Amino acid sequence: MKRRDFLKATAGGATAALCGAGIAEARENKPPLENAIGILYDATLCVGCKACVRACKEINGLPPTLMGEDVQYDASRGVSGTTYNVIKVYKNGTSEAKDKEIDGFSFAKKSCMHCVDPACVSGCPVSALTKNPVTGIVQYNADTCIGCRNCMVGCPFSIPQYEYHDAKGQIQKCLFCNQAGVERISQGLLPGCADVCPTGATLFGTRKELLAEAKKRLAAKPGETYIYPRGRASDELHTHEKDAPAYQQHIYGEHEVGGTQVMHIAGVPLNKLGMPELPDRSYASIAEGVQHTLYKGMIAPAIALAGLAYVVKRNTSNSDQDDPDGQNSRRPGPNNDRGEP
């Protein structure tokens, strides 16, 4: 059995059936917010220019990653404390054809997926990571963060980055260009990466618009002319025409771990492009379900404490009862410090 089969099984009923008691069903995945915004990354449109990587750094005040002394382009290999967004390359065999799994190549994007039901938010003990109730952007507040890195272990995409080489490090990740001081979304601007993308491979919109657009693309016949918007999914003025490629029939992020607001489509299977295979059920929903079933808003522990206190009190006032031979018990007498631990 492969690891991914197990993941499917988890999403299915096996565990739930085993659990019986209903712990597993204690909470459903959170539904997407009505006006959630998002990004659709279409790897088949991406030309690998990395304009988005550069724009992301500029807008967020992050230094470029250098390769030697060369500042010509950004050499980031992965997300880090100074990189929120990277474009990677997939290569296979002769790497001749774009968007082919065998003997082909493709680009791939890595950045925060702004999950619909994010593990990082669920796990953060001090609410330093929160989901904006309108846009669904997963926001960060360094002033409350204690640096426990539970968000990092929880994120299925290993997105949050703690600055390990800074004595006063913090968590860094894409905040959708809308953190205090940047606020591009609030101002009605495009996020940096979508703004500069020359082909519309990184496309901004509401999650609903983007899902509809992605479905339309997947339905297009390979070779037929398709009109691609640029910048914003709803933008009908800035478009370009291109033959539709052979898409994989998979919108990554439509369902994975409860869905994400950044979604990917490609010609190469998405798991070849660094996107992990994940079940539809969000792990946050399972963790919270277990936690709230056990604790019931602290009422269960309070009842348990009352019960325990009663039992302990009774037992500490006759703790010799159990030991009729008195062999190991304390000697009765005025000096017997009863009830000591």
Add this chain to the structure above:
Amino acid sequence: MSEHQPVEGKILTLPFMFLGVLAAIGLYFLGVRFADGLGAVANINSGYPWGIWVVYDVVVGTALACGGYALAFVIYVFNKGKYHPLIRPAILASLFGYALGGFGAFFDMGRYWQFYNIAMPSNWNFNSVMLEVGLCVITYIFVLFIEFAPAVLERMGAKNMLRWLNKVLFFFIALGVLLPTMHQSSLGSLLIIMGAKVHPLWQSLQWQPLMALLTALTMGFSIVIFEASFAAVGFNRRPETPLLARLSKAIIALISVFLLVRVLELALNGKLGFAFAGDLAGNMFLLEMALFIFPLVVMLSRGNRDNGRLLLFAAVSLLFAGALYRFNAFLIAFNPGPGYSYFPSVPEIMVTVGIVAIEIMAYLVFVKKLPVLHSAEHA
């Protein structure tokens, strides 16, 4: 006077000074961590954000410190007063284990200077398992302190305080049973959110809290056996074997339930095949199982239980089993995806070694200065 007595003997023995050197090295690297950041000392990275400081110092360390919890359960809840001679040393070891686990969590925190944020209700995220663990561990350290206070008060001769404390102690003992039940199970629940990064052999989702709790209890009882045997040899005291033998009955029950749940969960979810995959995870699982089953086999026979040495072996095996279960789940079989790897650096290991050294040193000082171990004539 109390039936507990300080152990005679010098503090500054040779082993003690050796421990002191280890502690100093560890503290030096801790200094580097605070001056230059976590990355200057530890090999943790974005794929493996939790290294041995979390997994050993906190997750395994506090489970090893469950002696006080396990015994309190038996003595005060099941009303088995005869285990009483074991409780004080167990509470003391728990106090140190937890205090250092708390310290470990503190210096591992990336923004430790803001740690108080976890105590501010306005920040609380009730969905977070981490919140429960954090608050509960902090409170439990305080409770252990109170549970141990009678030893200090006896030594100081503070009779009135002692009388007053003994009146309310039952409440703290009850808390001392409740809190570890909560956070030891939650330490397991921390794994749920990590989802697919945790190997299927350890990702039991809804069952995480139960498995963590059962193994914490077996580790708690085992450490009591271990410490009592060690004290018997090290301080030339009469061994408490008959008492320890009876504890092993509780252990048998716990391991049996654990193994049953563990294997059933794997079987019903069709994951047993992973055990025989012949890879690192599969082999680690088999080793872990062997470490759990060996003590079960030993303890099932009455003769073996009365044999102090065999009992000690069984206890040590169980300690390794519980520790390995945690290491496997959180680190060894943890897989954040291609491109990441983790192995602790030497300085990182030295910090953990230093912390353990401090723990042992403090324990030695305390049993020599305070009435902790049960007096010989009562044992």
